Amino acid sequence: MVKEKKPVEYINHGTDEQMEIYGFKKSIPYMIITWFFITLTLGFLRLVFYWKPNWMLSCTHRQCDLSEATSILLRDKYQQWFVEQVETIIKPSSEDNNEDADSLDLSYSTRHSMQRSYSQSRKTFTNQLPITYEDNTNEKESFLSDQITTQKDQTIKLFVNKKLKYTWNEETKKYERLKGLEDDVSIHYFPRCRGLTADEQADKRLIHGENSIKIHLTPIFVLFFREVLSPFYIFQVFSCALWYFDDYIYYASCIVLLSVISIVYSLYSIRQNERALRDIIHHSGTVTVFRKDPMGGQKLTEEEIPSESIVPGDIIAIKNMSMMQCDAVLLNGNVIVNESMLTGESVPVTKTALSSSRGASFSMSQDQFSMSKVTQDVKLSIKEHSRHILFSGTQVIQTRYYESEKIKAVVLRTGFNTTKGELVRAILHPKPVDFHFNNDTHKYIGALSLIAFTGMIFSMVLKIIRKNPAVDIIKRSLDIITIAVPPALPGALTAGLIYAQNRLRKQKIYCISPRTINIVGALNTFVFDKTGTLTEDGLDLKCVLPIRNVKSEKGEEIYFDEEVRDVSEFEEKNKMLQAMASCHSITRIHGDLAGDPLDCKMFEFTKWDLNEPNQEETENFDTFAPTTVRPKSKRYDTDDPYEIGIIKQFPFSSSLQRMSVVVRVLGNKNFVMFSKGSPEKIGELSKPESLPRDFQKMLTYFTHEGYRVIAVATKQIDLSFVKVQKMEREKLENDLEFLGLIIMENRLKPETCSVINKLKAANIRTIMCTGDNILTALSVARDCDMIDEEDRVVIVEANSGEDPKFSYAEIVRQKVKEIEFDPKSKKLFEKDKNSHFHFAVGGKSFDVIRKEHKELFKKLAVRGTVFGRMSPDQKQQLIELLQDLG
Ligand SMILES: Nc1ncnc2c1ncn2[C@@H]1O[C@H](COP(=O)(O)OP(=O)(O)OP(=O)(O)O)[C@@H](O)[C@H]1O
DSSP states (O other): OOOOOOEEEESSSSSSTTTEEEEEEHHHHHHHHHHHHHHTTHHHHHHHHOHHHHHHHHHHHHOGGOOOOOOGEEEETTEEEEEEEOOOEOOOHHHHHHOOOGBBBBBSHHHHHHHHHHHHHHHHHHHHHHHOHHHHOHHHHHHHTTTTTOSSSSSEEEEEEEEEEEEEETTTTTEEEEOOOOSSTTTTHHOOOOOOHHHHHHHHHHOOOOOOOOOOOOHHHHHHHHHHHHHHHHHHHHHHHHHHTTTTTTHHHHHHHHHHHHHHHHHHHHHHHHHHHHHHHOOOOEEEEEEEEEESOOEEEEEEGGGGGTTTEEEEEEEOOOOOOEEEOOOOSEEEEEEHHHOOOOOOOEEEOOOOOOTTTHHTSSOOOHHHHHHHBBBOOOTTTGGGGEEEHHHEEEEEEEEEEEEEEEEEGGGGHHHHHHHHHHHHHHOTTTHHHHHHHHHHHHHHHHHHHHHHHHHHHHHHHOOOOOHHHHHHHHHHHHHSHHHTHHHHHHOOOHHHHHEEEEEETOSSOGGGGHHTTTEEEEEEBBBBTTOOOOOOOOOEEEEEEEETTTTEEEEEOBBOGGGGOOTTTHHHHHHHSSSOOOOTTTTTEEEHHHHHHHHHHTTTTEEOOHHHHHHHOOSOOOOOOOTSSOOTTSOOOOEEEEEEEEETTTTTTTTEEEEETTSSSSSEEEEEOOOOHHHBBBBBBOOTHHHHHHHHHHOOOOTEEEEEEEEEEEEOOHHHHHSOHHSSSSSSSEEEEEEEEOOOTTTHHHHHHHHHHTOOOEEESSSSSSHHHHHHHTTSSSSSSTOOOEEEOOOOTSSSEEEESSTTOOOSSSSEETTTTEEEESSSSTTOEEEEEEHHHHHHHHHHOOOHHHHHHHHEEEEEEEOOHHHHHHHHHHHHOO
């Protein structure tokens, strides 16, 4: 019905939410004809249009250019159609803003219209703002291209789909998603941002709307009609009417009763779900915004406003123990947040300031990584800069600031554009996971209808031949349809859902999309990560393996020393002990230690004390007062104090597999860096001559036994304080001196084995995809019965440009019998389809196979059970592959 003469246009091109977009405008003749037919069919055609709104649009409107469209038709990749109305907003002129180029207002307008205003505003802009980065025209160009100035009266055309707004871009002649400051904005923008005036804020609110994630309860009568107008119920009404007409009263009444109960119950559960979701999600309060001086002065004024009023570009104050109401980029200080609402991880996360024009005094609390990028034109990326972004819905549990300055953040995104908004949108508009199921249902109903129709014709012909009365012929023939297609089906399905939902509720599992329960039976694979999911989070520390020098004929050689079970016996100058006491991101929340469970266990093992500067102490320092650690026995006030100040932290990152700190021992001049992380990564970053000769042997031994192994290394840093602050992470974390290994226990959670066995009994495949060592993962997989005792494990190794290698995990140097790889065709043949073997693969090989051995990659997804040393991106790639393969 849609004329596809022109090439298809898209919104959200290249993303998961890509949709085809078509423009339509009203056509009076089409409308008259359509309504004529609707009247002719006694409204039945309107009912069909209710089910198929895209048909209605095509029958009453004419397809036109998007620029003149009054209605928009969208089709997503699941072939779902959406019809949206175009709204027009008149934005009043704002002469003041035209003058003030550094309003840095990023909103609905386009990069091109930004460029237009750039030439007028460049002079004013460069005069007013101090430029601290290199005087590079391109850089400024791109920085300035991220601004717009408001022009005269503006007509803004937009439509809303799935809670997101799309605005018309006059320059590109396209509808584009309305974003906050997250799109194509240079990170230079944030430290210089000076907030908005009340007028600018009101202007922006016109387009961005309220900053709230509100879920309105659908009126009961709307819910009722939505339910009753579903094809199933309409068919039921038809069947019951026929039965009543046919004096088939009892059965018809039973079906009516059943349907009423099922409708009432489903309305009740929908309403309950909506209410629960609304109560969980909705939060509001007041926030302090820092307003820019409309006269161009440097002083910011504070104002308390409702959180609903903030817009992207506002500067807000971050308060202790508050709930974030928007996504915002941190400008100064440190903030510890609980992100469990978004990530499910209850480990407190430290957020640091993105960057500052004041350079080093701020950089104290920054990730060097982002600091290094200040000198280049780096665009803000939510993923890459997430350490500097406070997300909506997360709880601020502690703020640390310097020089009594309030903690400020620039509002990045508001309302449904925030990460929390995305989550809520995913709940409200879930991906049609039951796509295939629905298709099959339609096929099934189609087949039944065909049988019914054939039966009807057959019965009609028979009755005509037998010369039965006309009323009888009609009644009996239609009756055939109600026999072939069971009208009680929706009732039966709802009854099944009610039962299933109640059972789930008893297990504290709440279902937001009850229809999904129908297809849950079709789940065939479960992918687990290991730490904190299959195994306990707070692992016990088994021992520490320091290194020692051994004199041999070849001179001094390094080997691992004996296992040490109590590191507190070491003297405080011992580097291994110092590393364990300082290389972590632990903080104190209400007096208790909080942080990564691994870090906490390691720190507790040292029996040292952690001291964080309180507010007064911080205010006393011109610069930052560091967190310090000291042996419990050696207080600061004793004659022989011993204390280590943590000057800088490079937080742990799963993809880097390590974290580092730069510290200074009280009274020492030099800085020392301690790094800890996966042995593979730390081994790679350490000087080869500092690695013990038995490094690989011991690593294999402990991982094989199922232990979690963390390596520790150090480096002397002969740089000044300021240089240390400015140095990039990558430049510091190299040429390390290896110190030793920390061996931690990997204990299965009590419920792990029974869950895995239940899944296996239900014929559901289980996979482990972890960031930990592949041998540790294999050992845990065997312990939890994911891999049966008699099953063989084939480890797949692949290096770029070479054929993959296959070897048994436990039987060294035996040729793998189960499979054969043909190097010519690059195909893998399974010799015995019934043999129970599992593939295990590490992150590096996974990457090579994904890029170079497509065929094997698919086989990995089918036969792979253990995926070790996987980065977060690789974990996602595996899930996507499994989903693609169905
Ligand atoms: N706090 C930490 N400090 C330093 N290194 C760590 C820390 N936590 C984990 N590591 C190392 O980095 C590796 C990768 O960590 P990541 O969090 O990706 O996965 P994981 O915790 O081992 O397992 P899973 O993916 O099953 O949760 C770990 O195996 C460990 O060697």
